[in-house]
Amino acid sequence: MFQFLFYNTLKKEYNWFNPIRLGKVSLYTCGPTVYNYAHIGNLRTYMFEDVLKRGLEFFGYQVCHVLNITDVGHLESNHDFGDDKLVLAAKKEKRKVFEVATYYENKFFEDLRSLNILLPNIKSKATDHINLMIELISALIRAGYAYENSGNVYFRVSTFKRYFDLIGNQFDIDKAFNRIDIDTLKKDNRDFVLWFSNSKYPNQLMKWKSPWGIGFPGWHIECSAMALFYLGRKLDIHCGGIDHIMVHHTNEIAQSESILQHQWANIWMHGDFLTHENNKMAKSMNNFFTLKDLEKEGFKSEHFRFLCISVHYRHRLNFSFQALLGAKSSYEKLLSIAKSLNSNNDKKIDLVKNSFSSNMIKMYLKQLQNAILFDLDTPKMINVLWEVLKSSLCRYEKKRILKLCDKILGLNLFNEQFLTLSQKEKIEKRQNARIEKKWELADELRKELQKERVFLRDTVQGTQWYIN
Ligand code: AMP
Numbered sequence: 001m002f003q004f005l006f007y008n009t010l011k012k013e014y015n016w017f018n019p020i021r022l023g024k025v026s027l028y029t030c031g032p033t034v035y036n037y038a039h040i041g042n043l044r045t046y047m048f049e050d051v052l053k054r055g056l057e058f059f060g061y062q063v064c065h066v067l068n069i070t071d072v073g074h075l076e077s078n079h080d081f082g083d084d085k086l087v088l089a090a091k092k093e094k095r096k097v098f099e100v101a102t103y104y105e106n107k108f109f110e111d112l113r114s115l116n117i118l119l120p121n122i123k124s125k126a127t128d129h130i131n132l133m134i135e136l137i138s139a140l141i142r143a144g145y146a147y148e149n150s151g152n153v154y155f156r157v158s159t160f161k162r163y164f165d166l167i168g169n170q171f172d173i174d175k176a177f178n179r180i181d182i183d184t185l186k187k188d189n190r191d192f193v194l195w196f197s198n199s200k201y202p203n204q205l206m207k208w209k210s211p212w213g214i215g216f217p218g219w220h221i222e223c224s225a226m227a228l229f230y231l232g233r234k235l236d237i238h239c240g241g242i243d244h245i246m247v248h249h250t251n252e253i254a255q256s257e258s259i260l261q262h263q264w265a266n267i268w269m270h271g272d273f274l275t276h277e278n279n280k281m282a283k284s285m286n287n288f289f290t291l292k293d294l295e296k297e298g299f300k301s302e303h304f305r306f307l308c309i310s311v312h313y314r315h316r317l318n319f320s321f322q323a324l325l326g327a328k329s330s331y332e333k334l335l336s337i338a339k340s341l342n343s344n345n346d347k348k349i350d351l352v353k354n355s356f357s358s359n360m361i362k363m364y365l366k367q368l369q370n371a372i373l374f375d376l377d378t379p380k381m382i383n384v385l386w387e388v389l390k391s392s393l394c395r396y397e398k399k400r401i402l403k404l405c406d407k408i409l410g411l412n413l414f415n416e417q418f419l420t421l422s423q424k425e426k427i428e429k430r431q432n433a434r435i436e437k438k439w440e441l442a443d444e445l446r447k448e449l450q451k452e453r454v455f456l457r458d459t460v461q462g463t464q465w466y467i468n
């Protein structure tokens with residue numbers, strides 16, 4: 001019996017993973033706020049969640065994965081102050097809010113495809129679910145967990161006894177409530193916003209009718225509303241980066257569990273930060289790189305993916321181009337080994353098959369399996385893989401093991417996606433259209449290919465394609 005052991009932030013210990021429904025996993029991962037390009041720190045978190053999903057699927061679970069797209073309500077701070085990030089971006093870029101949201105959402109999915117991250121089963125955009133949020137807020141008010149004051153609705157933190165369970169330690173709790181901006185409409189400074197009709201920005205660009213006035217939802221309510229709607233009253237796993245523990249996930253738990261009256265998510269998993277020069281990579285710090293920035297320096301997405309999986313998801317990854325160079329050389333070495341294993345005639349290899357030591361294979365498979373089952377230890381997997389490749393196993397078995405592992409690591413070592421001839425022709429035709437500056441035709445061809453689930457990405461090294 002294969003069983004995962006995950007570090008559960010809620011319990012501060014490793015917990016065996018027991019799905020709520022046999023063979024099925026409900027997984028909610030907090031998605032991007034689409035006001036700018038995703039930086040590689042964000043992408044590190046999505047990659048850890050991808051390895052989790054691939055690992056679960058590898059061991060036969062059917063995963064229902066919901067990812068939200070935040071296109072309203074995320075203010076400049078993770079707390080309740082500052083203007084909406086989308087509104088600020090729209091003003092800066094002199095575009096409509098929905099144009100900004102659509103543009104960065106598309107770019108976000110391009111990055112996911114480029115990194116070979118499996119797409120969610122359900123992608124849910126906050127602005128498509130405002131009514132759900134209004135219903136949930138109304139229910140919280142009726143049950144006494146929330147109150148309205150002058151058009152704003154706040155969650156009353158004192159009503160939820162387990163409010164600090166996820167945060168856990170006093171130092172972080174004190175930090176969480178050391179807020180700069182005091183909202184005089186709050187009855188308690190710890191309370192947080194569920195709905196704003198009375199924001200300090202009177203010309204709010206995004207607003208909807210609600211029982212409390214025309215306004216917009218708080219950021220945290222969107223995840224509770226959409227996760228409850230799509231995944232039901234009990235959730236197997238909820239994920240995000242560690243910056244979400246203190247405010248966003250703590251508030252999600254308060255909202256959801258007040259309504260449900262029982263523990264909501266069984267396991268909370270959080271990926272540690274990607275840092276640069278030992279500072280958290282963040283747009284607000286202006287110390288960030290995008291995937292495109294790495295490409296401009298001659299790196300491929302696979303190099304970055306390799307870098308990420310070489311570090312355990314609960315360890316900090318201090319990004320530098322030097323480290324990326326190391327990942328590039330390891331990845332290219334692995335790729336060339338995979339190619340050489342692949343180039344062999346399988347029939348011939350089959351004959352050699354009998355000569356392998358089955359005990360050695362069993363030992364390696366066990367080590368690899370234990371590594372992934374024990375809290376997604378991808379660095380350990382990679383170490384074992386190098387040993388496998390150096391071992392006396394025959395090529396056939398090395399290839400088999402590498403292929404199995406790649407289902408989880410997602411490095412696409414055997415490039416098993418194929419284009420049809422007509423798709424190849426379309427890509428070529430589009431290249432020519434671009435050279436001749438026939439942009440409309442190029443766009444049309446891109447759209448046609450997208451309908452066939454072939455996605456293109458124009459990089460400095462040429463056009464790459466992905467099937468998803
Ligand atoms: P946001 O778009 O800011 O809501 O962030 C999207 C995801 O990226 C969330 O899960 C964050 O926790 C995560 N994240 C943000 N910054 C970093 C970072 N420097 N390293 C790793 N993950 C991050």
Ligand code: ZN
Nearest residue numbers: 030031223248
């Ligand atoms: Zn969320």
